[in-house]
Amino acid sequence: MQDERQEVRMNERATRAAVPGQVNAPSEPAVRPAVPSPATAPAAETDGDGGPIPAPDPARRPADGPGAPPIRTGSTAVCAEPSPLREGAAGSSRAEAARGEHVHSEPAPPRTPQRHSVRGQVLAALREALLRGELVPGEVYSAPLLGARFGVSATPVREAMQQLAAEGAVETVPNRGFRVARRTPDELAELAELRTLLEVPTVLALARSRPPLTWQALRPLAEAAHRCAARGDTAGYVVADQSFHRALVEPGGNRQLAALVEELCRRAWRAPATPERLRARGRLHGALLDALGAGETEQAETLLREQLSV
Secondary structure (H helix, E strand, O other): OOHHHHHOOOOHHHHHHHOOOOOOOOOOOOOOOOOOOOOOOOOEEEOOOOOOOOOOOOHOOOOOOOOOOOEEEEEEEEOOOOOOHHHHHHHHHHHHHHHOOOOOOOOOOOOOOOOOHHHHHHHHHOOOOOOOOOOOOEEEOHHHHHHHHHOOHHHHHHHHHHHHOOOOOOOOOOOEEEEEOOHHHHHHHHHHHHHHHHHHHHHHHHHHHHHHHHHHHHHHHHHHHHHHHHOHHHHHHHHHHHHHHHHHHHOOOOOOHHHHHHHHHHHHOOOOHHHHHHHHHHHHHHHHHHHHHOOOOOHHHHHHHHHHHO
């Protein structure tokens, strides 16, 4: 027995010498992990058929969904599952990002009604009715009546009529509506004189300082006026005529002068007495460009004065 005890002590000393840091540590008996007995072990979950349900593998936990761990940003834990209240907006943002569109964090501003576009359409329709003689000079027209004619409310009609009143095409009649202005011969003569004072010197000065090719850019406007006059389109002719006379003075670079020439052209317009007279006026635009392109300033002045005459 004494020899056996001595052999055990020698084995313990050899074991402590092989493990650093435990030379003086007392030996401890090995502890086996406890195995729960059948009476204390928890019952395994079963599926509907009575078979066991395997335990979830932590290494294969889904990155998204109810079982996902919270994602921490800074000191705030954010659930990886999207909120139902924000799913619609988030889905829309993801769709826009997938299309390469720029996604803003703030909501888009609400759209405002485009009232000015309605007023512009009514204004253009009223001008055309005036040029065609559908609105008779001297007659009074109410905004509700004209609104029913164009299929709009009275408000954009009033706004358009106020613009026409500023241009001198109509006159405001309190509590009644607007009266179509009637130009007297003296008023038309004064407008023609004013247009002559502005356009003739400007165009002649440009003809002497600009190359002949400058006037070729106006050829499409002259042709448009000629076509409208040939088919009796008074409203179309007026639009082309106004654009043509504005383009005549625009090479000088004076924008205020160009705007004033166009305004006076609109104010001075009077429908020709006969279709033949309208067609004759339509041919003057091309003849004027021919004279300017050929450097014939005297002929160009004669043709321009004829255009501006009453």
